[in-house]
Amino acid sequence: DIQMTQSPSTLSASVGDRVTITCRASQSISSWLAWFQQKPGKAPKLLIYKASSLESGVPSRFSGSGSGTEFTLIISSLQPDDFATYYCQHYSGYSRAFGQGTKVEIK
Amino acid sequence: EVQLVESGGDLVQPGGSLRLSCAVSGFTFSNYCMSWVRQAPGKGLEWVAYIRPDGSDKYYVDSVKGRFAISRDNPKNSLYLQMNSLRAEDTAVYYCARDWGGAAAGKNFDYWGRGTLVTVSS
Numbered sequence: 001d002i003q004m005t006q007s008p009s010t011l012s013a014s015v016g017d018r019v020t021i022t023c024r025a026s027q028s029i030s031s032w033l034a035w036f037q038q039k040p041g042k043a044p045k046l047l048i049y050k051a052s053s054l055e056s057g058v059p060s061r062f063s064g065s066g067s068g069t070e071f072t073l074i075i076s077s078l079q080p081d082d083f084a085t086y087y088c089q090h091y092s093g094y095s096r097a098f099g100q101g102t103k104v105e106i107k
Numbered sequence: 108e109v110q111l112v113e114s115g116g117d118l119v120q121p122g123g124s125l126r127l128s129c130a131v132s133g134f135t136f137s138n139y140c141m142s143w144v145r146q147a148p149g150k151g152l153e154w155v156a157y158i159r160p161d162g163s164d165k166y167y168v169d170s171v172k173g174r175f176a177i178s179r180d181n182p183k184n185s186l187y188l189q190m191n192s193l194r195a196e197d198t199a200v201y202y203c204a205r206d207w208g209g210a211a212a213g214k215n216f217d218y219w220g221r222g223t224l225v226t227v228s229s
Contacts, residue, residue: 001169034214034215034216036152036216038152043202043219043220043221043222044144044152044202044216044219045219046214046216046217049213049214049215049217050213050214053213053214055214055217087151087152089152089216091207091215091216094157094164094166096142096154096157096215097154098151098152098153098154099151100151101151101152
């Protein structure tokens with residue numbers, strides 16, 4: 001089974017900061033990677049799919065990159081609404097696996 | 108408007124059974140794979156089960172194989188999760204999510220329900 005590892009687990013940042021979250025796959029997954037944002041008590045929200053495609057309605061300050069085993073989510077200028085937990089997720093065929101999450105906190 | 112509404116969550120004793128339902132509207136249900144994803148209190152997301160559009164293939168995370176069964180009723184636009192032999196570690200919010208809809212879209216989990224809470228405790 002493919003394992004997904006995110007880093008860091010927690011990140012403290014200020015409004016306006018550039019934030020980078022990394023996700024590593026245990027084997028190559030091509031570009032079959034998504035990123036989700038989740039706020040407390042809410043369902044996850046799809047931000048990025050196919051590693052770098054921005055989901056409709058998601059602000060352009062969010063971007064994704066990478067392929068193979070190394071992937072990155074970048075928030076170019078952190079906004080108050082962006083404080084949340086972020087998950088990467090591999091999907092291919094019937095294989096589905098989430099990373100453990102990265103909590104973005106207010107510094 | 109796409110909507111997914113889960114129901115059926117409850118407090119159940121260890122070893123008990125529960126059936127979750129997910130009522131879907133706003134898209135052609137029979138064109139999409141569907142999944143159940145769970146989240147234990149204070150923990151991360153865990154994919155649980157997946158079913159193809161016609162119900163022909165079903166896949167499960169190892170921890171629920173042989174205990175959980177995913178199914179769907181396309182004419183009723185409904186997804187189900189039958190959970191048997193429940194354990195304390197199955198306690199979680201269970202979400203249904205729209206899964207793969209084809210290579211043209213190239214994405215999964217673009218719509219989620221609000222979740223239903225399953226608590227396994229004596």
